[in-house]
Amino acid sequence: MDSTTFIKIRRDLHQIPELGFKEFKTQAYLIDYLSSLPQDTLEIKTWKTGIFVRIKGRNPKKTIGYRADIDGLPITEGTGLEFKSLHEGQMHACGHDFHMSIALGLISYFVTHPIDDHLLFIFQPAEEGPGGAEPMLKTDIMQEWKPDMIIALHIAPEYPVGTIATKEGLLFANTSELFIDLVGKGGHAAYPHQTNDMVVAACALVNQLQSVVSRNVDPLDSAVVTIGKITGGTVQNIIAEAARLEGTIRTLSVESMARVKERIEALVKGIEVGYQCKTSIDYGAMYHQVYNNEELARDFIAFAEERENIDVIVCKEAMTGEDFGYMLKQIPGFMFWLGVNSDHGLHHAKLDPDEDAIKTAINLLTKYIEYKSN
Numbered sequence: 001m002d003s004t005t006f007i008k009i010r011r012d013l014h015q016i017p018e019l020g021f022k023e024f025k026t027q028a029y030l031i032d033y034l035s036s037l038p039q040d041t042l043e044i045k046t047w048k049t050g051i052f053v054r055i056k057g058r059n060p061k062k063t064i065g066y067r068a069d070i071d072g073l074p075i076t077e078g079t080g081l082e083f084k085s086l087h088e089g090q091m092h093a094c095g096h097d098f099h100m101s102i103a104l105g106l107i108s109y110f111v112t113h114p115i116d117d118h119l120l121f122i123f124q125p126a127e128e129g130p131g132g133a134e135p136m137l138k139t140d141i142m143q144e145w146k147p148d149m150i151i152a153l154h155i156a157p158e159y160p161v162g163t164i165a166t167k168e169g170l171l172f173a174n175t176s177e178l179f180i181d182l183v184g185k186g187g188h189a190a191y192p193h194q195t196n197d198m199v200v201a202a203c204a205l206v207n208q209l210q211s212v213v214s215r216n217v218d219p220l221d222s223a224v225v226t227i228g229k230i231t232g233g234t235v236q237n238i239i240a241e242a243a244r245l246e247g248t249i250r251t252l253s254v255e256s257m258a259r260v261k262e263r264i265e266a267l268v269k270g271i272e273v274g275y276q277c278k279t280s281i282d283y284g285a286m287y288h289q290v291y292n293n294e295e296l297a298r299d300f301i302a303f304a305e306e307r308e309n310i311d312v313i314v315c316k317e318a319m320t321g322e323d324f325g326y327m328l329k330q331i332p333g334f335m336f337w338l339g340v341n342s343d344h345g346l347h348h349a350k351l352d353p354d355e356d357a358i359k360t361a362i363n364l365l366t367k368y369i370e371y372k373s374n
């Protein structure tokens with residue numbers, strides 16, 4: 001397969017990153033491309049900013065699904081690439097531009113190389129939040145076209161092109177977003193004794209949160225509590241009346257997620273008493289762990305190991321989250337990492353994946369899907 005087309009598509013998509021459920025230009029671009037393909041076996045249905053694409057099989061006994069996420073991140077791109085993001089403050093810094101172009105590569109191949117089984121491609125919005133997989137699963141379209149097995153990949157900056165990595169069972173963590181609001185009493189910077197300063201309370205809370213993983217979670221059961229954003233106050237000489245912490249919780253076990261939340265709630269209550277303020281916690285979107293079907297993951301690893309030019313790593317689980325976990329909860333399947341060899345990692349403004357990986361993925365997956373359909 002000539003990958004130039006899909007590199008161009010990746011670059012086009014890279015220029016128009018959009019946040020969750022606002023992927024209007026992305027959806028229009030994808031539909032425009034899909035409309036240019038032979039239509040005899042294609043069925044296309046939209047859901048919000050997502051798209052379901054079915055390729056009807058010649059003699060179907062099952063449906064093989066493939067999911068690509070389509071949203072970008074609120075990051076100002078720092079790559080300086082000639083095809084860098086045209087959307088100020090937004091970037092495809094998690095490789096979803098790759099995921100989409102690979103999916104289009106697979107669709108383009110299978111509309112001209114029909115197989116017996118049906119294929120279902122799911123272009124899913126809002127993976128970075130608030131989550132599009134769970135609501136997409138509940139749609140009538142998904143119920144009607146539900147796949148019997150499902151596959152997804154995620155780019156992996158740390159591996160060279162030609163490498164894929166996955167494992168049986170748990171691959172990605174359980175996640176929960178975390179938003180904590182603190183409201184005290186503002187006032188003049190020179191009269192702190194007349195106020196309840198929420199910058200000081202927020203700093204104390206961030207420090208206390210560091211003890212949750214180190215003191216309250218079984219060291220053999222990994223967890224993460226990250227605060228990625230703090231806001232509070234207005235100007236330098238006014239004591240802040242309000243502050244907000246935004247973060248994420250990751251745990252390998254469901255039990256630890258409950259324990260971490262219990263401890264966060266206790267610490268926040270302590271801040272409320274100690275700093276005389278009002279507090280509230282919102283857990284935002286929660287993602288179910290990505291748990292690969294053992295048999296299918298084993299079979300895929302064995303298949304990939306037989307391919308020339310593919311190195312397979314049986315990797316450890318990661319603390320990343322993915323709402324593809326909800327799909328795997330209902331449908332047997334697996335996710336794998338695709339090596340893209342970037343000096344900068346996921347969610348970094350200078351992420352610059354090697355586009356040769358697009359061809360690697362399309363070649364590997366066309367062959368694997370053909371093998372699964374025989």
Ligand SMILES: CC(=O)N[C@@H](CCC[C@H](N)C(=O)O)C(=O)O
Nearest residue numbers: 128129175176177248320321322
């Ligand atoms: C692969 C990846 O990077 N996924 C995201 C998913 C984010 C889920 C949610 N917004 C959260 O922060 O908990 C990740 O950050 O792992």
